[in-house]
Amino acid sequence: MxxxxxxxxxxxxxxxxxxxxxxxxxxxxxxxxxxxxxxxxxxxxxxxxxxxxxxxxxxxxxxxxxxxxxxxxxxxxxxFCLGDTGAMFGHANPVVADAVAEQARAGCTTMLPTEDAAPIGEELARRFGLPFWQLATSATDANRFAIRIARITTGRDTVLVFNGKYHGSVDETQVALDGDRMVPQPGVAPNAVDWDRTTALVEFNDIDALERALSARDVACVLAEPAMTNCGVVPAEPGYHEALREITRRTGTLLIIDETHTISTGPGGYTRAYGLQPDMFVLGKSIAGGIPAAVYGMTAEVAEVFQRYTAKDGHRISHAGFGGTLAGNALTLRALRVTLEQVMTxxxxxxxxxxxxxxxxxxxxxxxxxxxxxxxxxxxxxxxxxxxxxxxxxxxxxxxxxxxxxxxxxxxxxxxxxxxxxxxxxxxxxxxxxxxxxxxxxxxxxxxxxxxxxx
CATH class of the missing domain: 3.90.1150.10 (Aspartate Aminotransferase, domain 1)
Known part of the structure; x- marks a missing residue:
């Protein structure tokens, strides 16, 4: 061997x-x-x-x-591990540590926003190009919520992912290819999800396979890293992202780009460096100096659907299946703002x-x-x-x-x-x-x- x-x-x-x-x-x-x-x-x-x-x-x-x-x-x-990207900007950064300590003394979580919220949204929009943002406690949660929004927006069930990917522990993504057959990943109960209904799986960089998988126009979204990172780095071949964006638009499929690992590319991630145009964008792990945090961004069109759904018929809906009690808490907001403004430079x-x-x-x-x-x-x-x-x-x-x-x-x-x-x-x-x-x-x-x- x-x-x-x-x-x-x-x-x-x-x-x-x-x-x-x-x-x-x-x-x-x-x-x-x-x-x-x-x-x-x-x-x-x-x-x-x-x-x-x-x-x-x-x-x-x-x-x-x-x-x-x-x-x-x-x-x-x-x-060089740096918490598997979670500490990509160093351990115990004094700027983040001081800000976290100060906020901890002023309260960590209250179910109320703080004045850090708007600067965070504005900075995320500047870096990654999408105008509207929400917080989650992990990239897994952010991916789950992005998939949910895509299903609401399109009325479709299926999410397409790439063989060998990793987008957290979202059930619909826990699949692998066995020859030409999609099977649950090792360690995942085969009765957990109706994968044939919820999930499509193709190899990265295969434009023909992507075209075939989306041709029936029944896929809600493609969830993709811009370069695969979980199984060894798999770079996108020339022209692949252009084809991915053209095919998803033509078939009415939303494109979600997960940059939780590829944020290593630069301050605006692979998305800004290579001019990608996703409908939604997910980033987690490293963005709050080690405090659990993730963000997901969306276009104005997707945000309009999201806002309408979360305040349906004029009635306030407490969560509508998105978020969590600790998402967007004051401590996370403070750490996230300081990291964006003073560390991820x-x-x-x-x-x-x-x-x-x-x-x-x-x-x-x-x-x-x-x-x-x-x-x-x-x-x-x-x-x-x-x-x-x-x-x-x-x-x-x-x-x-x-x-x-x-x-x-x-x-x-x-x-x-x-x-x-x-x-x-x-x-x-x-x-x-x-x-x-x-x-x-x-x-x-x-x-x-x-x-x-x-x-």
Whole structure:
């Protein structure tokens, strides 16, 4: 399996054995914390994803600041995971921390708006081009609400998504392709949703498949990342977004762009950088400095339907299936406004992107030195390497390009040398606090690891 990727199987097994032993020897306090937590929490963590690292047990955190983490055993890490994008603008940013502390003393949630609301809406409209906005507590919720609005607006049931995508835990999106057949994703109950009625699934970058799927004019919306990120970065091919927009408009299908990960592209996301024109737009995770928050924007036409529906026949409807008690609370609004105005700046992105380019060059140099059939893809401040000679064209290819054992070996080797990547794939993010020395530390550790496992 691994020989075709330029890696020796024996070398890889030996490296994994050594690194596991090293981790166990040096992370005793984390091990004890995990053993205790297992008595009251499945997998010993408050969110089961936290146990998905290639380690015998998770690393337990003591503190985080800027681009650095410290664990309970006293080890320091350069953090390129950044909370899987949730902390993309750094940990414990003092501007956000001070604003959150001030607002916490003035009240967190009251079911009343604050004067932060209008500046937030205006800034979101300026950045992303859509005039009307609402808040949610997560991108999952925002996607769920956007789908609901699309169904109300079009009178249609089906949402189309792309194989290998991730838009949170929205039930209708939990599908995968098995050959030409759509099936529930692993771990999802097959009786959860009538997927044949609610969902259509095609491969990304396949214009003909998209045309066929929308031709019956029964799809309410297409929910898409502008470049896929959940299975390894899958870039959009030239002309694909133009075709996606033309076909959706022609068939009366609303287009929802989810930029929760691709916000790494720039201050206005991929949407502003490449001139996309969605009907709705979703963004979560990183926009409030680590406070749970998401936003969803809409055109004036969609907003008119939304406003009419949520105050139907002149009667006030308390929620109409949208939002939640804590959505748009005062604490979130304060953190969101400060992040937009003072943290997610052009200057910050210039710094982050320059470091991502340095990271990319460092990885490419190692790949070329060892003549490996691997590649690197960058989306602004986000960099990812995958074990194929080119970027995947769609989610199916991306899945086939993954090599779990090799991935685990690289992650564990780096972690033991104080470098943290996102555990789900080989993704690295830069934040405003990341330095050239941090990037070079990854390059050196990566080169050491590759040198040990090449065939």
């Amino acid at each position: 691994t020989e075709q990727h330029g890696v020796g199987e024996r070398h890889l097994d030996a490296l994994l054995e050594r690194e596991v032993a090293r981790f166990e020897r040096t992370h005793q306090r984390s091990r004890k914390a995990h053993e205790r937590a297992r008595e009251s929490m499945p997998r010993g963590v408050p969110l089961h994803w936290m146990a998905n690292w290639p380690t015998p047990h998770p690393v337990y955190l003591d503190s985080a600041a800027g681009a650095e983490l410290v664990d309970v055993d006293g080890h320091r890490y350069v953090d 052009e200057r910050a992105y210039t710094h982050m992107t320059a470091l991502a380019e340095r990271f990319e060059r460092g990885v490419l140099d190692v790949i070329e030195r060892y003549r490996l059939p691997w590649h690197v893809t960058r989306l602004g401040a986000r960099v990812e390497y995958l074990f194929s000679s080119r970027a995947p064209r769609n989610g199916g290819e991306a899945k086939r390009f993954r090599v779990p054992k090799l991935e685990a070996a690289i992650h564990l080797h780096l972690l033991n040398r104080g470098v943290l990547l996102t555990p789900f794939h080989n993704m690295a993010l830069m934040c405003p606090a990341t330095t050239e020395a941090d990037v070079d530390r990854h390059t050196a550790a990566f080169a050491e690891c590759v040198g040990e496992v090449v065939a």
